[in-house]
Amino acid sequence: MTRSRLTVGDPAPVFALPDTEGTTVRLAPQQHAASVVVFTANGCPFARAWHDRIQQVAKDYASRDVAVVQMVSNDETDHPDDSLAAMRERVAAGELAGPFLRDAHQWAAQAYGATATPEVFVIDRAGVVRYHGAPDGDHDDPTQDAHWLRDALDDVLAGREVAHPATSPAGCSIKWRVELLWWDGCPSHDDAAELLRRTLAGLGRDDVQVVERQVTSRGEAQRLGFPGSPTFQVGRHDLFPDGAPPALTCRLYRRPDGRGAPLPDTDDLAARLRAALARPWDLPGWVDPRRAKGR
Structure with missing residues:
Protein backbone atom coordinates (compact mmCIF):
# COMPACT_ATOMS: atom_id res chain seq x y z
CA MET A 1 0.00 0.00 0.00
CA THR A 2 1.48 3.33 -1.09
CA ARG A 3 -0.42 6.06 0.69
CA SER A 4 -1.44 8.96 -1.52
CA ARG A 5 -0.53 12.46 -0.41
CA LEU A 6 -2.43 15.51 -1.56
CA THR A 7 -0.53 18.21 -3.34
CA VAL A 8 -1.54 21.73 -4.28
CA GLY A 9 -3.97 21.62 -7.19
CA ASP A 10 -5.54 18.31 -6.16
CA PRO A 11 -9.24 18.05 -5.34
CA ALA A 12 -9.72 17.89 -1.57
CA PRO A 13 -11.43 14.71 -0.33
CA VAL A 14 -14.80 15.48 1.21
CA PHE A 15 -15.43 13.90 4.60
CA ALA A 16 -18.20 13.64 7.17
CA LEU A 17 -16.93 13.14 10.72
CA PRO A 18 -18.43 13.47 14.20
CA ASP A 19 -17.60 16.34 16.50
CA THR A 20 -17.13 15.79 20.22
CA GLU A 21 -20.89 15.56 20.78
CA GLY A 22 -21.46 13.11 17.93
CA THR A 23 -22.90 15.62 15.48
CA THR A 24 -21.75 14.89 11.94
CA VAL A 25 -19.85 17.74 10.31
CA ARG A 26 -19.28 17.65 6.56
CA LEU A 27 -16.58 19.43 4.65
CA ALA A 28 -18.49 21.46 2.06
CA PRO A 29 -16.05 23.72 0.19
CA GLN A 30 -18.70 24.97 -2.23
CA GLN A 31 -20.58 26.55 0.68
CA HIS A 32 -17.70 28.80 1.74
CA ALA A 33 -15.33 31.29 0.17
CA ALA A 34 -12.51 29.12 1.52
CA SER A 35 -12.09 26.21 3.90
CA VAL A 36 -9.20 25.23 6.14
CA VAL A 37 -8.59 21.66 7.29
CA VAL A 38 -6.20 21.28 10.21
CA PHE A 39 -4.88 17.95 11.47
CA THR A 40 -3.94 18.51 15.10
CA ALA A 41 -3.41 16.73 18.41
CA ASN A 42 -4.04 17.43 22.06
CA GLY A 43 -0.72 16.27 23.46
CA CYS A 44 1.70 17.38 20.75
CA PRO A 45 3.84 20.35 21.89
CA PHE A 46 4.01 21.72 18.34
CA ALA A 47 0.23 21.61 17.96
CA ARG A 48 -0.11 23.25 21.37
CA ALA A 49 2.33 26.00 20.42
CA TRP A 50 0.51 26.81 17.17
CA HIS A 51 -2.96 26.30 18.65
CA ASP A 52 -3.85 29.86 19.64
CA ARG A 53 -2.62 31.23 16.32
CA ILE A 54 -4.88 28.84 14.43
CA GLN A 55 -7.87 29.70 16.63
CA GLN A 56 -7.28 33.38 15.97
CA VAL A 57 -7.26 32.73 12.22
CA ALA A 58 -10.62 30.98 12.58
CA LYS A 59 -12.03 33.99 14.44
CA ASP A 60 -10.50 36.64 12.20
CA TYR A 61 -11.65 35.05 8.94
CA ALA A 62 -15.10 33.86 10.00
CA SER A 63 -16.66 37.12 8.79
CA ARG A 64 -15.03 36.53 5.40
CA ASP A 65 -16.85 33.21 5.01
CA VAL A 66 -13.87 30.99 5.83
CA ALA A 67 -14.64 27.68 7.55
CA VAL A 68 -11.88 26.24 9.74
CA VAL A 69 -12.26 22.56 10.63
CA GLN A 70 -9.84 20.94 13.08
CA MET A 71 -9.56 17.22 13.72
CA VAL A 72 -7.66 14.66 15.74
CA SER A 73 -6.70 11.52 13.83
CA ASN A 74 -4.19 10.02 16.27
CA ASP A 75 -4.83 6.53 17.55
CA GLU A 76 -5.53 6.83 21.26
CA THR A 77 -4.28 3.33 22.15
CA ASP A 78 -0.99 4.70 23.48
CA HIS A 79 -1.96 8.38 23.39
CA PRO A 80 -4.81 9.02 25.85
CA ASP A 81 -4.39 12.79 25.42
CA ASP A 82 -6.02 12.32 22.03
CA SER A 83 -9.07 10.45 23.29
CA LEU A 84 -12.58 11.71 22.71
CA ALA A 85 -12.88 12.50 26.42
CA ALA A 86 -9.78 14.69 26.27
CA MET A 87 -11.13 16.45 23.19
CA ARG A 88 -14.39 17.16 25.00
CA GLU A 89 -12.49 18.73 27.88
CA ARG A 90 -10.82 21.19 25.52
CA VAL A 91 -14.11 22.10 23.88
CA ALA A 92 -15.73 22.60 27.29
CA ALA A 93 -12.84 24.87 28.27
CA GLY A 94 -13.52 27.07 25.24
CA GLU A 95 -10.22 26.28 23.56
CA LEU A 96 -11.60 25.63 20.06
CA ALA A 97 -12.89 28.15 17.53
CA GLY A 98 -15.07 26.03 15.29
CA PRO A 99 -15.72 22.31 14.81
CA PHE A 100 -13.39 19.83 16.53
CA LEU A 101 -13.73 16.45 14.85
CA ARG A 102 -12.66 12.90 15.71
CA ASP A 103 -11.16 10.96 12.80
CA ALA A 104 -11.29 7.72 14.78
CA HIS A 105 -10.81 5.44 11.78
CA GLN A 106 -8.04 7.69 10.41
CA TRP A 107 -9.88 7.88 7.10
CA ALA A 108 -9.40 11.61 6.62
CA ALA A 109 -5.71 11.50 7.53
CA GLN A 110 -5.26 8.67 5.03
CA ALA A 111 -7.19 10.49 2.31
CA TYR A 112 -5.22 13.71 2.75
CA GLY A 113 -1.89 11.95 3.19
CA ALA A 114 -1.32 13.87 6.41
CA THR A 115 1.85 13.14 8.36
CA ALA A 116 2.10 15.88 11.00
CA THR A 117 0.28 17.67 13.77
CA PRO A 118 -0.42 20.38 12.98
CA GLU A 119 -0.77 20.14 9.21
CA VAL A 120 -2.83 22.68 7.29
CA PHE A 121 -4.75 22.55 4.00
CA VAL A 122 -6.45 25.58 2.44
CA ILE A 123 -9.24 24.71 0.00
CA ASP A 124 -11.03 27.07 -2.37
CA ARG A 125 -14.73 27.14 -3.21
CA ALA A 126 -14.16 24.75 -6.11
CA GLY A 127 -12.80 22.17 -3.68
CA VAL A 128 -9.18 22.46 -4.83
CA VAL A 129 -6.22 22.48 -2.43
CA ARG A 130 -4.53 25.87 -2.75
CA TYR A 131 -2.10 25.73 0.18
CA HIS A 132 -0.56 22.87 2.14
CA GLY A 133 1.98 22.95 4.93
CA ALA A 134 2.71 24.61 8.25
CA PRO A 135 0.79 27.58 9.72
CA ASP A 136 3.97 29.66 9.74
CA GLY A 137 7.72 29.28 10.03
CA ASP A 138 8.26 28.81 13.76
CA HIS A 139 6.07 27.22 16.41
CA ASP A 140 8.16 28.97 19.08
CA ASP A 141 7.57 32.47 17.70
CA PRO A 142 4.01 33.77 18.30
CA THR A 143 4.79 36.92 16.31
CA GLN A 144 4.73 34.75 13.18
CA ASP A 145 0.93 34.83 13.65
CA ALA A 146 0.23 31.91 11.28
CA HIS A 147 1.14 34.26 8.45
CA TRP A 148 1.71 31.52 5.86
CA LEU A 149 -1.86 30.40 6.44
CA ARG A 150 -3.15 33.98 6.49
CA ASP A 151 -1.28 34.89 3.30
CA ALA A 152 -2.72 31.87 1.52
CA LEU A 153 -6.25 32.73 2.63
CA ASP A 154 -5.83 36.35 1.55
CA ASP A 155 -4.73 35.22 -1.91
CA VAL A 156 -7.62 32.76 -2.28
CA LEU A 157 -10.19 35.29 -1.09
CA ALA A 158 -8.82 37.89 -3.50
CA GLY A 159 -9.03 35.47 -6.41
CA ARG A 160 -5.25 35.37 -6.84
CA GLU A 161 -2.87 32.49 -7.25
CA VAL A 162 -1.37 31.67 -3.87
CA ALA A 163 2.10 33.20 -3.90
CA HIS A 164 3.64 30.49 -1.73
CA PRO A 165 1.35 27.46 -2.05
CA ALA A 166 3.41 24.82 -0.24
CA THR A 167 5.67 24.58 2.78
CA SER A 168 6.94 21.57 4.67
CA PRO A 169 4.57 20.42 7.41
CA ALA A 170 6.27 20.28 10.79
CA GLY A 171 5.38 19.01 14.21
CA CYS A 172 4.68 15.65 15.78
CA SER A 173 4.02 12.65 13.58
CA ILE A 174 0.50 11.31 13.28
CA LYS A 175 0.11 8.25 15.49
CA TRP A 176 -1.20 5.54 13.21
CA ARG A 177 -3.10 2.50 14.37
Missing part, protein backbone atom coordinates in the same frame (compact mmCIF):
# COMPACT_ATOMS: atom_id res chain seq x y z
CA VAL A 178 -1.04 -0.55 13.39
CA GLU A 179 -2.93 -3.83 13.65
CA LEU A 180 -2.17 -7.47 13.08
CA LEU A 181 -5.42 -9.30 12.40
CA TRP A 182 -5.42 -13.07 12.68
CA TRP A 183 -7.63 -16.15 12.75
CA ASP A 184 -6.79 -19.14 14.89
CA GLY A 185 -7.42 -21.54 12.02
CA CYS A 186 -4.04 -20.53 10.57
CA PRO A 187 -0.71 -21.44 12.18
CA SER A 188 1.14 -18.29 11.06
CA HIS A 189 0.07 -15.84 13.78
CA ASP A 190 3.18 -16.07 15.98
CA ASP A 191 5.52 -15.86 13.00
CA ALA A 192 3.57 -12.88 11.65
CA ALA A 193 3.78 -11.07 14.98
CA GLU A 194 7.53 -11.66 15.15
CA LEU A 195 7.99 -10.53 11.53
CA LEU A 196 6.09 -7.32 12.22
CA ARG A 197 8.02 -6.63 15.42
CA ARG A 198 11.36 -7.29 13.74
CA THR A 199 10.51 -5.20 10.69
CA LEU A 200 9.41 -2.20 12.74
CA ALA A 201 12.59 -2.45 14.81
CA GLY A 202 14.64 -2.54 11.62
CA LEU A 203 12.94 0.68 10.52
CA GLY A 204 13.79 2.31 13.84
CA ARG A 205 10.10 2.48 14.71
CA ASP A 206 10.08 0.98 18.18
CA ASP A 207 7.73 3.85 19.06
CA VAL A 208 4.90 2.17 17.13
CA GLN A 209 2.45 0.20 19.23
CA VAL A 210 0.97 -2.85 17.50
CA VAL A 211 -2.55 -4.01 18.30
CA GLU A 212 -3.07 -7.74 17.74
CA ARG A 213 -6.67 -8.65 17.08
CA GLN A 214 -8.16 -12.09 16.70
CA VAL A 215 -11.00 -12.36 14.19
CA THR A 216 -13.48 -14.96 15.38
CA SER A 217 -16.51 -14.84 13.10
CA ARG A 218 -17.49 -14.32 9.48
CA GLY A 219 -19.48 -11.27 10.50
CA GLU A 220 -16.43 -9.74 12.13
CA ALA A 221 -14.33 -10.56 9.07
CA GLN A 222 -16.92 -8.80 6.91
CA ARG A 223 -17.00 -5.75 9.16
CA LEU A 224 -13.21 -5.45 9.30
CA GLY A 225 -12.63 -6.25 5.63
CA PHE A 226 -10.48 -9.18 6.75
CA PRO A 227 -9.39 -11.22 3.69
CA GLY A 228 -7.48 -13.85 5.64
CA SER A 229 -4.86 -14.51 8.28
CA PRO A 230 -2.55 -12.79 8.86
CA THR A 231 -3.52 -9.29 7.72
CA PHE A 232 -1.33 -6.24 8.37
CA GLN A 233 -3.15 -2.91 8.65
CA VAL A 234 -2.11 0.71 9.15
CA GLY A 235 -4.84 3.22 9.79
CA ARG A 236 -7.33 0.37 9.24
CA HIS A 237 -6.09 -0.02 5.66
CA ASP A 238 -4.68 -3.32 4.43
CA LEU A 239 -0.99 -2.99 3.58
CA PHE A 240 -1.41 -5.69 0.90
CA PRO A 241 -4.82 -5.10 -0.73
CA ASP A 242 -5.56 -7.80 -3.27
CA GLY A 243 -9.31 -7.59 -3.73
CA ALA A 244 -9.99 -10.87 -1.92
CA PRO A 245 -13.40 -11.02 -0.23
CA PRO A 246 -13.62 -11.09 3.58
CA ALA A 247 -13.30 -14.63 4.90
CA LEU A 248 -12.03 -16.82 7.71
CA THR A 249 -9.19 -18.36 5.78
CA CYS A 250 -5.41 -18.48 5.56
CA ARG A 251 -3.87 -15.77 3.46
CA LEU A 252 -1.29 -16.27 0.73
CA TYR A 253 1.27 -13.57 -0.04
CA ARG A 254 3.02 -13.29 -3.38
CA ARG A 255 6.81 -13.25 -3.04
CA PRO A 256 9.12 -11.41 -5.50
CA ASP A 257 9.95 -14.70 -7.24
CA GLY A 258 6.25 -15.35 -7.84
CA ARG A 259 5.84 -18.02 -5.18
CA GLY A 260 3.02 -17.88 -2.65
CA ALA A 261 3.84 -17.87 1.06
CA PRO A 262 1.95 -17.52 4.36
CA LEU A 263 3.90 -14.34 5.19
CA PRO A 264 4.93 -11.36 3.05
CA ASP A 265 8.48 -10.73 1.93
CA THR A 266 10.37 -8.85 4.65
CA ASP A 267 11.67 -6.12 2.34
CA ASP A 268 8.21 -5.65 0.82
CA LEU A 269 6.63 -5.33 4.27
CA ALA A 270 9.32 -2.86 5.33
CA ALA A 271 8.77 -0.68 2.26
CA ARG A 272 5.01 -0.58 2.80
CA LEU A 273 5.36 0.19 6.50
CA ARG A 274 7.90 2.92 5.77
CA ALA A 275 5.48 4.61 3.35
CA ALA A 276 2.41 4.19 5.54
CA LEU A 277 4.12 5.41 8.72
CA ALA A 278 6.07 8.27 7.14
CA ARG A 279 6.78 11.21 9.42
CA PRO A 280 7.03 14.70 7.94
CA TRP A 281 10.83 14.69 8.06
CA ASP A 282 10.87 11.36 6.21
CA LEU A 283 9.29 12.90 3.11
CA PRO A 284 11.42 13.76 0.06
CA GLY A 285 12.40 17.41 -0.02
CA TRP A 286 11.32 18.15 3.56
CA VAL A 287 12.73 21.43 4.89
CA ASP A 288 12.52 22.60 8.49
CA PRO A 289 10.08 25.56 8.29
CA ARG A 290 12.34 27.59 10.57
CA ARG A 291 14.86 27.69 7.74
CA ALA A 292 12.23 29.27 5.50
CA LYS A 293 10.42 31.53 7.97
CA GLY A 294 11.95 34.69 6.58
CA ARG A 295 10.19 34.02 3.28
Whole structure:
Protein backbone atom coordinates (compact mmCIF):
# COMPACT_ATOMS: atom_id res chain seq x y z
CA MET A 1 0.00 0.00 0.00
CA THR A 2 1.48 3.33 -1.09
CA ARG A 3 -0.42 6.06 0.69
CA SER A 4 -1.44 8.96 -1.52
CA ARG A 5 -0.53 12.46 -0.41
CA LEU A 6 -2.43 15.51 -1.56
CA THR A 7 -0.53 18.21 -3.34
CA VAL A 8 -1.54 21.73 -4.28
CA GLY A 9 -3.97 21.62 -7.19
CA ASP A 10 -5.54 18.31 -6.16
CA PRO A 11 -9.24 18.05 -5.34
CA ALA A 12 -9.72 17.89 -1.57
CA PRO A 13 -11.43 14.71 -0.33
CA VAL A 14 -14.80 15.48 1.21
CA PHE A 15 -15.43 13.90 4.60
CA ALA A 16 -18.20 13.64 7.17
CA LEU A 17 -16.93 13.14 10.72
CA PRO A 18 -18.43 13.47 14.20
CA ASP A 19 -17.60 16.34 16.50
CA THR A 20 -17.13 15.79 20.22
CA GLU A 21 -20.89 15.56 20.78
CA GLY A 22 -21.46 13.11 17.93
CA THR A 23 -22.90 15.62 15.48
CA THR A 24 -21.75 14.89 11.94
CA VAL A 25 -19.85 17.74 10.31
CA ARG A 26 -19.28 17.65 6.56
CA LEU A 27 -16.58 19.43 4.65
CA ALA A 28 -18.49 21.46 2.06
CA PRO A 29 -16.05 23.72 0.19
CA GLN A 30 -18.70 24.97 -2.23
CA GLN A 31 -20.58 26.55 0.68
CA HIS A 32 -17.70 28.80 1.74
CA ALA A 33 -15.33 31.29 0.17
CA ALA A 34 -12.51 29.12 1.52
CA SER A 35 -12.09 26.21 3.90
CA VAL A 36 -9.20 25.23 6.14
CA VAL A 37 -8.59 21.66 7.29
CA VAL A 38 -6.20 21.28 10.21
CA PHE A 39 -4.88 17.95 11.47
CA THR A 40 -3.94 18.51 15.10
CA ALA A 41 -3.41 16.73 18.41
CA ASN A 42 -4.04 17.43 22.06
CA GLY A 43 -0.72 16.27 23.46
CA CYS A 44 1.70 17.38 20.75
CA PRO A 45 3.84 20.35 21.89
CA PHE A 46 4.01 21.72 18.34
CA ALA A 47 0.23 21.61 17.96
CA ARG A 48 -0.11 23.25 21.37
CA ALA A 49 2.33 26.00 20.42
CA TRP A 50 0.51 26.81 17.17
CA HIS A 51 -2.96 26.30 18.65
CA ASP A 52 -3.85 29.86 19.64
CA ARG A 53 -2.62 31.23 16.32
CA ILE A 54 -4.88 28.84 14.43
CA GLN A 55 -7.87 29.70 16.63
CA GLN A 56 -7.28 33.38 15.97
CA VAL A 57 -7.26 32.73 12.22
CA ALA A 58 -10.62 30.98 12.58
CA LYS A 59 -12.03 33.99 14.44
CA ASP A 60 -10.50 36.64 12.20
CA TYR A 61 -11.65 35.05 8.94
CA ALA A 62 -15.10 33.86 10.00
CA SER A 63 -16.66 37.12 8.79
CA ARG A 64 -15.03 36.53 5.40
CA ASP A 65 -16.85 33.21 5.01
CA VAL A 66 -13.87 30.99 5.83
CA ALA A 67 -14.64 27.68 7.55
CA VAL A 68 -11.88 26.24 9.74
CA VAL A 69 -12.26 22.56 10.63
CA GLN A 70 -9.84 20.94 13.08
CA MET A 71 -9.56 17.22 13.72
CA VAL A 72 -7.66 14.66 15.74
CA SER A 73 -6.70 11.52 13.83
CA ASN A 74 -4.19 10.02 16.27
CA ASP A 75 -4.83 6.53 17.55
CA GLU A 76 -5.53 6.83 21.26
CA THR A 77 -4.28 3.33 22.15
CA ASP A 78 -0.99 4.70 23.48
CA HIS A 79 -1.96 8.38 23.39
CA PRO A 80 -4.81 9.02 25.85
CA ASP A 81 -4.39 12.79 25.42
CA ASP A 82 -6.02 12.32 22.03
CA SER A 83 -9.07 10.45 23.29
CA LEU A 84 -12.58 11.71 22.71
CA ALA A 85 -12.88 12.50 26.42
CA ALA A 86 -9.78 14.69 26.27
CA MET A 87 -11.13 16.45 23.19
CA ARG A 88 -14.39 17.16 25.00
CA GLU A 89 -12.49 18.73 27.88
CA ARG A 90 -10.82 21.19 25.52
CA VAL A 91 -14.11 22.10 23.88
CA ALA A 92 -15.73 22.60 27.29
CA ALA A 93 -12.84 24.87 28.27
CA GLY A 94 -13.52 27.07 25.24
CA GLU A 95 -10.22 26.28 23.56
CA LEU A 96 -11.60 25.63 20.06
CA ALA A 97 -12.89 28.15 17.53
CA GLY A 98 -15.07 26.03 15.29
CA PRO A 99 -15.72 22.31 14.81
CA PHE A 100 -13.39 19.83 16.53
CA LEU A 101 -13.73 16.45 14.85
CA ARG A 102 -12.66 12.90 15.71
CA ASP A 103 -11.16 10.96 12.80
CA ALA A 104 -11.29 7.72 14.78
CA HIS A 105 -10.81 5.44 11.78
CA GLN A 106 -8.04 7.69 10.41
CA TRP A 107 -9.88 7.88 7.10
CA ALA A 108 -9.40 11.61 6.62
CA ALA A 109 -5.71 11.50 7.53
CA GLN A 110 -5.26 8.67 5.03
CA ALA A 111 -7.19 10.49 2.31
CA TYR A 112 -5.22 13.71 2.75
CA GLY A 113 -1.89 11.95 3.19
CA ALA A 114 -1.32 13.87 6.41
CA THR A 115 1.85 13.14 8.36
CA ALA A 116 2.10 15.88 11.00
CA THR A 117 0.28 17.67 13.77
CA PRO A 118 -0.42 20.38 12.98
CA GLU A 119 -0.77 20.14 9.21
CA VAL A 120 -2.83 22.68 7.29
CA PHE A 121 -4.75 22.55 4.00
CA VAL A 122 -6.45 25.58 2.44
CA ILE A 123 -9.24 24.71 0.00
CA ASP A 124 -11.03 27.07 -2.37
CA ARG A 125 -14.73 27.14 -3.21
CA ALA A 126 -14.16 24.75 -6.11
CA GLY A 127 -12.80 22.17 -3.68
CA VAL A 128 -9.18 22.46 -4.83
CA VAL A 129 -6.22 22.48 -2.43
CA ARG A 130 -4.53 25.87 -2.75
CA TYR A 131 -2.10 25.73 0.18
CA HIS A 132 -0.56 22.87 2.14
CA GLY A 133 1.98 22.95 4.93
CA ALA A 134 2.71 24.61 8.25
CA PRO A 135 0.79 27.58 9.72
CA ASP A 136 3.97 29.66 9.74
CA GLY A 137 7.72 29.28 10.03
CA ASP A 138 8.26 28.81 13.76
CA HIS A 139 6.07 27.22 16.41
CA ASP A 140 8.16 28.97 19.08
CA ASP A 141 7.57 32.47 17.70
CA PRO A 142 4.01 33.77 18.30
CA THR A 143 4.79 36.92 16.31
CA GLN A 144 4.73 34.75 13.18
CA ASP A 145 0.93 34.83 13.65
CA ALA A 146 0.23 31.91 11.28
CA HIS A 147 1.14 34.26 8.45
CA TRP A 148 1.71 31.52 5.86
CA LEU A 149 -1.86 30.40 6.44
CA ARG A 150 -3.15 33.98 6.49
CA ASP A 151 -1.28 34.89 3.30
CA ALA A 152 -2.72 31.87 1.52
CA LEU A 153 -6.25 32.73 2.63
CA ASP A 154 -5.83 36.35 1.55
CA ASP A 155 -4.73 35.22 -1.91
CA VAL A 156 -7.62 32.76 -2.28
CA LEU A 157 -10.19 35.29 -1.09
CA ALA A 158 -8.82 37.89 -3.50
CA GLY A 159 -9.03 35.47 -6.41
CA ARG A 160 -5.25 35.37 -6.84
CA GLU A 161 -2.87 32.49 -7.25
CA VAL A 162 -1.37 31.67 -3.87
CA ALA A 163 2.10 33.20 -3.90
CA HIS A 164 3.64 30.49 -1.73
CA PRO A 165 1.35 27.46 -2.05
CA ALA A 166 3.41 24.82 -0.24
CA THR A 167 5.67 24.58 2.78
CA SER A 168 6.94 21.57 4.67
CA PRO A 169 4.57 20.42 7.41
CA ALA A 170 6.27 20.28 10.79
CA GLY A 171 5.38 19.01 14.21
CA CYS A 172 4.68 15.65 15.78
CA SER A 173 4.02 12.65 13.58
CA ILE A 174 0.50 11.31 13.28
CA LYS A 175 0.11 8.25 15.49
CA TRP A 176 -1.20 5.54 13.21
CA ARG A 177 -3.10 2.50 14.37
CA VAL A 178 -1.04 -0.55 13.39
CA GLU A 179 -2.93 -3.83 13.65
CA LEU A 180 -2.17 -7.47 13.08
CA LEU A 181 -5.42 -9.30 12.40
CA TRP A 182 -5.42 -13.07 12.68
CA TRP A 183 -7.63 -16.15 12.75
CA ASP A 184 -6.79 -19.14 14.89
CA GLY A 185 -7.42 -21.54 12.02
CA CYS A 186 -4.04 -20.53 10.57
CA PRO A 187 -0.71 -21.44 12.18
CA SER A 188 1.14 -18.29 11.06
CA HIS A 189 0.07 -15.84 13.78
CA ASP A 190 3.18 -16.07 15.98
CA ASP A 191 5.52 -15.86 13.00
CA ALA A 192 3.57 -12.88 11.65
CA ALA A 193 3.78 -11.07 14.98
CA GLU A 194 7.53 -11.66 15.15
CA LEU A 195 7.99 -10.53 11.53
CA LEU A 196 6.09 -7.32 12.22
CA ARG A 197 8.02 -6.63 15.42
CA ARG A 198 11.36 -7.29 13.74
CA THR A 199 10.51 -5.20 10.69
CA LEU A 200 9.41 -2.20 12.74
CA ALA A 201 12.59 -2.45 14.81
CA GLY A 202 14.64 -2.54 11.62
CA LEU A 203 12.94 0.68 10.52
CA GLY A 204 13.79 2.31 13.84
CA ARG A 205 10.10 2.48 14.71
CA ASP A 206 10.08 0.98 18.18
CA ASP A 207 7.73 3.85 19.06
CA VAL A 208 4.90 2.17 17.13
CA GLN A 209 2.45 0.20 19.23
CA VAL A 210 0.97 -2.85 17.50
CA VAL A 211 -2.55 -4.01 18.30
CA GLU A 212 -3.07 -7.74 17.74
CA ARG A 213 -6.67 -8.65 17.08
CA GLN A 214 -8.16 -12.09 16.70
CA VAL A 215 -11.00 -12.36 14.19
CA THR A 216 -13.48 -14.96 15.38
CA SER A 217 -16.51 -14.84 13.10
CA ARG A 218 -17.49 -14.32 9.48
CA GLY A 219 -19.48 -11.27 10.50
CA GLU A 220 -16.43 -9.74 12.13
CA ALA A 221 -14.33 -10.56 9.07
CA GLN A 222 -16.92 -8.80 6.91
CA ARG A 223 -17.00 -5.75 9.16
CA LEU A 224 -13.21 -5.45 9.30
CA GLY A 225 -12.63 -6.25 5.63
CA PHE A 226 -10.48 -9.18 6.75
CA PRO A 227 -9.39 -11.22 3.69
CA GLY A 228 -7.48 -13.85 5.64
CA SER A 229 -4.86 -14.51 8.28
CA PRO A 230 -2.55 -12.79 8.86
CA THR A 231 -3.52 -9.29 7.72
CA PHE A 232 -1.33 -6.24 8.37
CA GLN A 233 -3.15 -2.91 8.65
CA VAL A 234 -2.11 0.71 9.15
CA GLY A 235 -4.84 3.22 9.79
CA ARG A 236 -7.33 0.37 9.24
CA HIS A 237 -6.09 -0.02 5.66
CA ASP A 238 -4.68 -3.32 4.43
CA LEU A 239 -0.99 -2.99 3.58
CA PHE A 240 -1.41 -5.69 0.90
CA PRO A 241 -4.82 -5.10 -0.73
CA ASP A 242 -5.56 -7.80 -3.27
CA GLY A 243 -9.31 -7.59 -3.73
CA ALA A 244 -9.99 -10.87 -1.92
CA PRO A 245 -13.40 -11.02 -0.23
CA PRO A 246 -13.62 -11.09 3.58
CA ALA A 247 -13.30 -14.63 4.90
CA LEU A 248 -12.03 -16.82 7.71
CA THR A 249 -9.19 -18.36 5.78
CA CYS A 250 -5.41 -18.48 5.56
CA ARG A 251 -3.87 -15.77 3.46
CA LEU A 252 -1.29 -16.27 0.73
CA TYR A 253 1.27 -13.57 -0.04
CA ARG A 254 3.02 -13.29 -3.38
CA ARG A 255 6.81 -13.25 -3.04
CA PRO A 256 9.12 -11.41 -5.50
CA ASP A 257 9.95 -14.70 -7.24
CA GLY A 258 6.25 -15.35 -7.84
CA ARG A 259 5.84 -18.02 -5.18
CA GLY A 260 3.02 -17.88 -2.65
CA ALA A 261 3.84 -17.87 1.06
CA PRO A 262 1.95 -17.52 4.36
CA LEU A 263 3.90 -14.34 5.19
CA PRO A 264 4.93 -11.36 3.05
CA ASP A 265 8.48 -10.73 1.93
CA THR A 266 10.37 -8.85 4.65
CA ASP A 267 11.67 -6.12 2.34
CA ASP A 268 8.21 -5.65 0.82
CA LEU A 269 6.63 -5.33 4.27
CA ALA A 270 9.32 -2.86 5.33
CA ALA A 271 8.77 -0.68 2.26
CA ARG A 272 5.01 -0.58 2.80
CA LEU A 273 5.36 0.19 6.50
CA ARG A 274 7.90 2.92 5.77
CA ALA A 275 5.48 4.61 3.35
CA ALA A 276 2.41 4.19 5.54
CA LEU A 277 4.12 5.41 8.72
CA ALA A 278 6.07 8.27 7.14
CA ARG A 279 6.78 11.21 9.42
CA PRO A 280 7.03 14.70 7.94
CA TRP A 281 10.83 14.69 8.06
CA ASP A 282 10.87 11.36 6.21
CA LEU A 283 9.29 12.90 3.11
CA PRO A 284 11.42 13.76 0.06
CA GLY A 285 12.40 17.41 -0.02
CA TRP A 286 11.32 18.15 3.56
CA VAL A 287 12.73 21.43 4.89
CA ASP A 288 12.52 22.60 8.49
CA PRO A 289 10.08 25.56 8.29
CA ARG A 290 12.34 27.59 10.57
CA ARG A 291 14.86 27.69 7.74
CA ALA A 292 12.23 29.27 5.50
CA LYS A 293 10.42 31.53 7.97
CA GLY A 294 11.95 34.69 6.58
CA ARG A 295 10.19 34.02 3.28
